Amino acid sequence: MSIKILLAGEGGQGIQTIAKSLSKSAVTAGFECSYIPSFGVEQRGTPSIAFLIIGRKEIRYPRFEKADYVIVLQKRAIKAIKSFVDEKTKIIFDSSTISAKALPETTAGLFGIPATKIAYEKMIPKVFNVLVLGKLTDVFNIDYDLAWSGVVASLGKKFQANKTIEEKNREAFDFGRHFVFEVANFTKPAYVPSTKQITTIGHHKKAEIIPARCKGCGICIAKCPVGALKYSDELGVYATPIPEVDLEKCIACGNCFRFCPDAAIKVEKTD
Amino acid sequence: MDKIMPTSWRASSKPHLFCPGCGHAIVLKQLGFLFDEMNISRNTTFGIDIGCSLLAWDFFDIDTVQTHHGRTTPTMVGFKTAKPTRTVLAYMGDGAAYAIGLQSIIHAAYRNDPVTVITVNNENYAMTGGQMSPETLVGTLTTTTPSGKPDNLGPGLRGPELISQVASSNAYIARASISNPIQMKLALKKAIENQMKNNAFSFLEILSICPTNWKTNAKDSFAKLNELEKYYSLGQIERKTDEKESK
Numbered sequence: 001m002s003i004k005i006l007l008a009g010e011g012g013q014g015i016q017t018i019a020k021s022l023s024k025s026a027v028t029a030g031f032e033c034s035y036i037p038s039f040g041v042e043q044r045g046t047p048s049i050a051f052l053i054i055g056r057k058e059i060r061y062p063r064f065e066k067a068d069y070v071i072v073l074q075k076r077a078i079k080a081i082k083s084f085v086d087e088k089t090k091i092i093f094d095s096s097t098i099s100a101k102a103l104p105e106t107t108a109g110l111f112g113i114p115a116t117k118i119a120y121e122k123m124i125p126k127v128f129n130v131l132v133l134g135k136l137t138d139v140f141n142i143d144y145d146l147a148w149s150g151v152v153a154s155l156g157k158k159f160q161a162n163k164t165i166e167e168k169n170r171e172a173f174d175f176g177r178h179f180v181f182e183v184a185n186f187t188k189p190a191y192v193p194s195t196k197q198i199t200t201i202g203h204h205k206k207a208e209i210i211p212a213r214c215k216g217c218g219i220c221i222a223k224c225p226v227g228a229l230k231y232s233d234e235l236g237v238y239a240t241p242i243p244e245v246d247l248e249k250c251i252a253c254g255n256c257f258r259f260c261p262d263a264a265i266k267v268e269k270t271d
Numbered sequence: 272m273d274k275i276m277p278t279s280w281r282a283s284s285k286p287h288l289f290c291p292g293c294g295h296a297i298v299l300k301q302l303g304f305l306f307d308e309m310n311i312s313r314n315t316t317f318g319i320d321i322g323c324s325l326l327a328w329d330f331f332d333i334d335t336v337q338t339h340h341g342r343t344t345p346t347m348v349g350f351k352t353a354k355p356t357r358t359v360l361a362y363m364g365d366g367a368a369y370a371i372g373l374q375s376i377i378h379a380a381y382r383n384d385p386v387t388v389i390t391v392n393n394e395n396y397a398m399t400g401g402q403m404s405p406e407t408l409v410g411t412l413t414t415t416t417p418s419g420k421p422d423n424l425g426p427g428l429r430g431p432e433l434i435s436q437v438a439s440s441n442a443y444i445a446r447a448s449i450s451n452p453i454q455m456k457l458a459l460k461k462a463i464e465n466q467m468k469n470n471a472f473s474f475l476e477i478l479s480i481c482p483t484n485w486k487t488n489a490k491d492s493f494a495k496l497n498e499l500e501k502y503y504s505l506g507q508i509e510r511k512t513d514e515k516e517s518k
Contacts, residue, residue, distance in 0.1 A: 219292050258452045261295075263276035
């Protein structure tokens with residue numbers, strides 16, 4: 001008997017960290033385990049997948065046709081998991097960014113955890129993956145100390161460098177572990193990137209921001225000579241905050257437009 | 272004033288594949304505006320290399336060719352030989368240009384082939400996880416130099432200076448930086464015009480940032496770029512004439 005787990009998300013979300021921690025805990029507990037990462041050539045933004053098998057028997061082949069558990073944390077990764085889902089597959093997904101309608105059909109159950117929402121509102125966005133990991137260790141019935149040792153094994157270096165990182169991650173881990181799956185229909189995710197163009201018109205100035213292209217790198221904010229830009233509550237394409245312009249301060253120098261790598265912002269003078 | 276996005280960009284492939292805050296996209300944006308301004312997008316072939324530069328494979332609405340390991344330069348030279356009326360650009364990163372493909376560039380410069388080579392220098396192999404490249408400065412932390420780059424691995428290769436030693440006198444060789452997009456665009460324009468008007472070799476290195484592998488935010492990335500600019504001097508690189516040759 002072995003459990004086949006498929007983790008899918010986006011490069012930069014920490015999918016591989018979750019898989020690494022889980023596999024390290026499994027190996028420490030004396031299980032057989034295989035972990036195969038699979039991602040594209042890009043560092044950020046494209047699907048990142050991890051194939052994980054944990055069992056008592058020796059594992060002869062690390063790939064599988066159908067997964068027992070699918071964990072999907074980003075809408076754009078759904079395409080990649082579709083062929084691994086059958087009617088017995090349990091799907092755990094980020095209900096704050098993914099609508100249940102977009103997921104493949106299964107009778108075993110859909111379990112939503114609004115991880116992005118919790119991480120943004122109660123903690124810091126970066127602990128998102130540890131929060132999900134916390135819940136997964138609960139789902140797979142892994143002993144608390146053993147599960148945390150897996151996290152330390154994969155993130156230990158960062159913890160040594162900065163104690164606050166460890167505290168923040170521990171907090172997220174505990175929260176995730178004690179999280180109870182809600183009963184809901186999950187049709188309206190709360191954190192959806194805005195698609196409309198945002199236009200603000202000021203005195204002789206007009207600012208345009210396109211959230212569908214903004215990746216939230218913050219170069220425009222760093223390069224603004226008068227500090228007219230700051231992060232807003234709206235989200236861009238990678239569910240990162242997009243900037244907003246204070247047209248009272250803005251001098252329409254065009255620096256944000258010139259430096260923006262994604263062609264997502266422009267301020268121009270109007271008559 | 273310019274549009275928010277260059278017309279030569281392919282709108283359907285946006286948002287593009289580069290990481291948030293990638294310097295490549297800042298270069299390609301100015302290049303896109305330059306294509307619009309010079310109205311050459313119908314007459315240009317864009318060659319890209321392996322590494323992060325290959326993520327530009329569907330970036331432009333322009334004919335694009337992709338080859339590997341610095342062979343973009345000879346490929347584009349061959350293309351130019353077959354179709355002399357086209358403008359050809361070879362776009363690559365510092366790993367492709369100075370480590371695995373240096374011989375290709377040296378010989379293109381030596382023969383004064385009419386090709387424009389644009390090298391984006393972010394001083395690491397970004398796509399594979401930020402390993403040390405020949406451009407990495409001494410003391411920099413990378414995944415292959417976890418305690419800082421030691422002295423015995425070289426202080427950081429000055430590519431354009433090296434290439435200028437073998438280049439012809441009408442070649443345009445320069446270094447620009449993304450910290451000044453206006454000057455960078457002017458340098459790009461000169462590099463392309465040198466190919467079109469003088470039928471000569473041009474080489475432009477652009478210092479860039481890599482927030483993902485440098486693990487820096489926007490402000491710190493530009494602070495680090497400033498450090499790079501202190502070592503790699505900006506501007507056109509004049510060829511040192513040999514004494515015997517001048518006699």
